[in-house]
Amino acid sequence: MPNYGMPGVAVDRKRAMTVGTVALALVVTVVAGWALYHSQQDEPGMPISLRTEQIGDGVLVGTEVRANGVVVGKVTDIAPDQHGTQQISLRLDDSKLFGFDDSLRVDYAPANLFGISEIELRKGDGGSPLRSGTVLDFTGRRASEVYDATMGSILRNAAQVGGSVLTPQMASVIAQAAADTQAFTPLAQALITAQRTIADNQKMPMSRLFGELGPAFDGGGRFAGATVQVVDLIRSMQRLQSDRAAYDKGVATVTGTLLPALATTFSQAGTQLSGATDMLVPVLTALARMVPQPQQSAVELRLLLERLRAAMPDTGQGPVLNVQVELKGVPAIAVPLLGGAR
Structure with a gap:
């Protein structure tokens, strides 16, 4: 077979x-x-195109397209267009585009913190319904309706802002504001103390509060009495009663002549002595350099004085050098000093 x-x-x-x-x-x-059937069958979704002057960092073929936080499509193609523009082809799920028309706006937004970007569609003011093959032109007048909020754009804007804002003038303004704030510190402390006192008194019982205010009224009475005594003492001065003109003349001399003369004297002294005080600066600087370590110099000077005091004790007739000289075997010096005695 x-x-x-x-x-x-x-x-x-x-x-x-x-x-x-x-x-x-x-x-x-x-x-x-x-x-052949599968090649001729259209991919589901509505194709539209965006003609833009810029493309956000990280926007590539396959980038997701979102509307109201929901994924509604993806980028199918990116190609250069005329006059230096780009055409971004999208395929969207028209069942999820409720309320969107050809007045929509586009954001290049970061999908996460790792630099992956996406396209966010925002609703416009109203226009014609979106149709398959619609080309939205975001060049010229509508260029401002495309906003780049990707991580690269944010970092570039932050660098530009930092370079233009953090200038020496800004540093001077901040320093001046800090100085002014420090000048208002005592006032702020006084306000805080007053507020704290008021808050503490609000918590105190009424009986205790009146008890604390009692000595204040007593002090006020004493102050009023002392004030009346001072006024009475001034009114009862014999000089004011007997020779008021001479008293007024003395007061006028002090206020009209003496005090203005002192003010003029101190002003001239400040003007004339400014040069002398300027000369003291290098002298004091040189003295400071001569003693680079004040604590160590003070200890060494104290030790030197103690040794001098021990070497020259006080005998009642003044300090005497405490020293003994051995002259044995040196006749050339011993004989003149001892007068020939052995």
Whole structure:
């Protein structure tokens, strides 16, 4: 029996070749039809295009498109367009674009903190409904409706702001504001103390509050009495009663002559001595450099004075140097000093 034969079946070589060829052709036809069907079938979604003057960092083919926080499509193609613009092709799910029309706005926004970007669609003021193949032109007048908020744009803007704001003038303004704030510190402390006192008194019982205010009224009475005594003392001065003109003349001399003369004297002294005080600066600077370590110099000076005091004790007739000289065996010095005694 031949290799192409089957038991109980009458078949020859020519018939077997015909059946095999027909079966192979049928399989090829089915596969080609299935491929042609899928190639001609449109991808689901509504294709639209965006013509823009700039593309956000990280916006690539496959980037997600969101509307109201929901993914509604993706970027299918990015190609250069005329006059230096770019055309971004999108495929959107029209069932999720409720309320969006051709007046929509575009944001290049970061999807996370790792630099991955996405396109965010925002509703406009109202326009024509979106249709398949619509081209939205965001160049010229509508260029401001595209906002780049990607991480790269944020970092570049932060660098530009830092370079333009953090200037020496700004540092001077901050320093001046700090000085002014420090000048108002005592006033703020006084206000805080007053507020704290008021708050503490509000918490005190009424009986205790009146008890604390009692000595204040007593002190006020004493102050009023002392004031009346001072006024009475001034009114009862014999000089005012007997020689008021001379008293007024003395007061006028003090207020009209003496005090203005002192003011003029001190003003002239400040003007004339300013040069002398300027000369003291290098002198004091040189003295400061001569004693670079004041604490160590003070200790060494104290030790030197103690040793001098120990070497020259006070005998009642003045300090005497406490020293003993051994002159034995030196006759050239011993004889004149000791007068010849041995």
